[in-house]
Amino acid sequence: MFNKATYFQSIEHEKGSESAGGLKAFKIDDSDGIAESLGFNNNMINKVDYFVEKGLCIQLIELSDLQENFKTCNAEISGAIEKINRDQSIKPKQKREQTKAIRKNAWRKIHDEFFKKWSGSIAVIERLYRKTDQPVESDPQYRMLIVCKNSTEAQILEALTLDLIVPLNGQCRIDHEVQICRTEEVNIRTIPR
Numbered sequence: 001m002f003n004k005a006t007y008f009q010s011i012e013h014e015k016g017s018e019s020a021g022g023l024k025a026f027k028i029d030d031s032d033g034i035a036e037s038l039g040f041n042n043n044m045i046n047k048v049d050y051f052v053e054k055g056l057c058i059q060l061i062e063l064s065d066l067q068e069n070f071k072t073c074n075a076e077i078s079g080a081i082e083k084i085n086r087d088q089s090i091k092p093k094q095k096r097e098q099t100k101a102i103r104k105n106a107w108r109k110i111h112d113e114f115f116k117k118w119s120g121s122i123a124v125i126e127r128l129y130r131k132t133d134q135p136v137e138s139d140p141q142y143r144m145l146i147v148c149k150n151s152t153e154a155q156i157l158e159a160l161t162l163d164l165i166v167p168l169n170g171q172c173r174i175d176h177e178v179q180i181c182r183t184e185e186v187n188i189r190t191i192p193r
Contacts, residue, residue, distance in 0.1 A: 001131070001132060001133065002037070002038070002128070002131035002132050004026055004034060004128060004132060007026045007027045007028075007032075007033060007034045007037075008024055008025070008026055008027075009024060009025075009027055010022060010023070010024050011023050011024065011025050011049075011050055011061065011063065011147075011186065012063075013063045013065070013147075013149060013183065023186055023187050023190060025050035025051060025052045025061055025190075026050060026051050026052070026053075027049065027050055028047050028048060028049065028050060028051060028121060028124055028125075029047050029048065029049045029050075030042070030049075033047075033049075034124060034128060035047055035124045038124060038127050038128060038131060039127075040120075040123075040124060040127075045116070045119075045120035045123060045124075046113065046116035046117045046119075046120045047117055047120040047121045047124055048060040048061055048062040048117050048118075048121045048144065049061060049062055049063050050063075051121065051125065052190055052191055053140075053191075054191045056139070056140045056141055057140065057141050057143065057191050058125060058140045058141070058142050058143070059142075059143040059144070059145055059190055059191045060117070060118065060121045060122075060142060060143065060144040060145070061144075061145050061147060061186075061190070062114070062117055062144065062145070062146050062147065063147045063183075064146055064147070064148060065148065065149050065152075066110070066146075066148055066152070066156070066160055066164075067148075067149075067151070067152055067153075067156060069110050070156045070159060070160060073106040073107055073110070073163070074159070076102075076106045077102055077103055077106045080102045080106075081099055081102060084098050084099065084102075103163055104167070106163075107163045107164055107167070110164060111164055111167055111168060114144075114146070114164070114168055114178075115168065117144075118142075118144055118168075118178075122142060125140075141177075142177070143177040143178070143179075143191070144168070144177065144178045144179070145178075145179050145180075145181065145186070145189055145190060146160075146164075146165070146178070146179070146180045146181075147180075147181060147182070147183055147186050148160075148180065148181070148182055148183070149182070149183060150182050150183050150184050152182055157180060157181075157182070160180055161180055164180070165178050165179065165180050
C-alpha cells in the first residue's frame, strides 16, 4: 500500500526560502513529490506544489511568485489600451469591449497554466486515492490556493484576483474556491486539518 504520510512536509516557496509558518501539507510536485512516485514523470502533467485534505475537501496549494507575470501582462495591456485610446474612430463601447478582450488575452497563458495545474493535480490525487484504497466514489470537493511571496504588493494581489482568480473560478466551475494570498496568510486561508 502507498504511504502518503512520507510526503507530508513543511510548505516553502523554495528550499530554505519563505516558509508558511510551519504549515505542513502533502508534496505533489518535483522529484520528491507524490506524483513522481505514482508514475507521473516530472514533465508529464502540470500540477500544484502541495495539497491538504480534511474529509472530502482537498485544497491544492501552488506557491508562485507572480510579480513578474503581473508586470509583463500589465505592460502588454497598457500598451494595447493606449493604442486603442489614440484611435478616435473607435467608439466608447467598442473600446470597452476591446479592452476586456485585451485583458483576457494578456492573462490567457498564465490562466491556462493554472487550469492545467488544477486538472493535473486532480489526476494525481485520484490515482493516489486508488493506490491508498480510498473509495474513488467519495467525490471530494477541490479548492485551490495560490500563495504569492510576502513581498507581493497589495495592488498586484488585487489585480491578480480580478484578472486571474475570477476567471479561474468560472472555468473550474466553482464559486470562490480558487483564492490567492501571501505566504504570511497561508495558515488562515488553508482548510484546517
